[in-house]
Amino acid sequence: MPHAVIFDMDGVLIDSEPYWTEAEQYIFNQLGVRLPPEITAQTAGMSTKAVTALWYAHSPWTGMTLAEAEQAVIDYVARAVVERGQAKSGLLPLLQQLSEQKIPLAVATNSPASLMHTVLDHLQIRHYFQALCSIEDVSQGKPQPDIYHLAAQRLGVPSRHCLVFEDSVTGMTAALAAGMQVIALPADHHWHKAEYQQALSKIRNYHELPAEPAQWLQLSAVD
Incomplete structure (x- = not known):
């Protein structure tokens, strides 16, 4: 035992894994980042900070800091957990x-x-x-x-x-x-x-x- x-x-x-996918698609698409499936497949289990840095390296954006983008993803997932989480x-x-x-x-x-x-x-x-x-x-x-x-x-x-x-x-x-x-x-x-x-x-x-x-x-x- x-x-x-x-x-x-x-x-x-x-x-909650689908919520992370939704959040990344929503936040990063707003920043002009397109998320190729071959890269998305690598992000499971990574920290939000690491995922944000990965997408920024893939497609740098302006208008939002990395820390702000990371927090926006976390906030999206938190709302989804409260509204739909099981x-x-x-x-x-x-x-x-x-x-x-x-x-x-x-x-x-x-x-x-x-x-x-x-x-x-x-x-x-x-x-x-x-x-x-x-x-x-x-x-x-x-x-x-x-x-x-x-x-x-x-x-x-x-x-x-x-x-x-x-x-x-x-x-x-x-x-x-x-x-x-x-x-x-x-x-x-x-x-x-x-x-x-x-x-x-x-x-x-x-x-x-x-x-x-x-x-x-x-x-x-x-x-």
Whole structure:
């Protein structure tokens, strides 16, 4: 059984990845940036600051600073979360089960703290977590492992005893670099990416997990 469980946020606690796509399209298109799919496919799991810098390097704009563009994207996503956000299927009973079994829980997200708090409050799940880690808490976001090491430290559990739920290759890379095991929840259009072979397994939602956390670490390798 894992001694602690750490959750990414976007695409893991809440089905918010489409909101990021909407936000980037809306904000950056207003700035005259066209978002080629081959570049958009690289941004999953990246921090908003890194994504903004990527698009600016691709197509520099005027009239808005990078910091203003970054905040505009975050504000768009926050509004979408409050208006439309729903928990990942099976998340709420899973959190209740882990809480009853007294397994320490943390959030580790490349999103800013303001958005993390918006999501936790909207879903009414803040009370389940003993540690909350956002991009502002570390000098380097995912794919670097810093935020996962920090989450383990705040939970008081060695990294090697932590299990992570991640949806992106970027996040999975960070968790694996921290010495943690990963169960992946890829988006449908990323389901067959070869990189997910590194995870213990991959699931579409939490209903697909075995009933007991003790069984999670014996899951079959991904296909």
